[in-house]
Amino acid sequence: MNLDDLWDFGDPAASEKRFREALAAGSFDEAQTKTQLARSLTLQKRFEEAQVVLDEVSRSLPQGDSVARARLLLEQGRVFRSSGNPEKGLPLFHEAAELSARLGEGGFEIDALHMVALADDPAKSEHWNRVAIERAEASNDPRARKWLGSLNNNLGWSLFDRGALVEALEAFNKALQARHEQGNPEQIRIAEWCVARILRELGRNEEAFAIHLRHFEQDPDSTYGNEELALLYEIKGENSKAKDHAARALNAMEADPYDEFPPERQAKLASLAAG
DSSP states (O other), X not given: OOGGGGOOTTOHHHHHHHHHHHHHHTOSOHHHHHHHHHHHHHHTTOHHHHHHHHHHHHHHSOSSOOHHHHHHHHHHXXXXXXXTOHXXXXXXXXXXXXXXXXXXXXXXXXXXXXXXXXXXXXXXXHHHHHHHHHHHHHOOOHHHHTTHHHHHHHHHHHHHHTTOHHHHHHHHHHHHHHHHHHTOHHHXXXXXXXXXXXXXXXXXXXXXXXXXXXXXXXXXXXXXXXXXXXXXXXXXXOHHHHXXXXXXXXXXXXXXXXXXXXXXXXXXXXXHHTO
């Protein structure tokens, strides 16, 4: 087991507990473990606590290039971005990418480039996603290549945002292929959802509907799956089913404290649920 095996990104509170236990047991490098503890706090929006932990790492870390410093730069940048200051995080992500490349740490380099794409001006995000994809595809490091699913997903949304729907579908299909290669059922389901979302936008509603119905059988309490089914049933004119799935989506949303659901989509669901 390595440090990153302690992560469950779907449950940052449980991850926090594991990182604290690892620190107490001295299971891994202390500085690196603290950076991941800080990340778990960031994901819970406990930014001040995360900053305290990162300040501890910064004070104790020796000067010079190290994996711990690359992780510190990444997590400090994530604190800034997640707390509403992406412009402060951006130079740290660039620095983390350059440092990781010097260290031969392909996984951290691609992670940092993926954060550059998220933190930079939206007009530049497509460029940085493509840079990261090119580097990941050229790498023999499995830790770098594992990012291809996320990177193609992010590229897909950048293309979606500028209306390039056919290209977006291609990117999402590449993300799905990468997820199948990794073999994580939950990640495969998310990638399929993205494909189906673009299929709906392209008017290929029956194809999208088939994917979401299959997902509903697997997970009837999914916020995003029920949202799509509500919208597809509305298109089909089956308003009672649209109402049911909208209500399911709203109930699932209330049960997830970490989900930031766009208010305009929440309002649409509320309208459908009201009948």
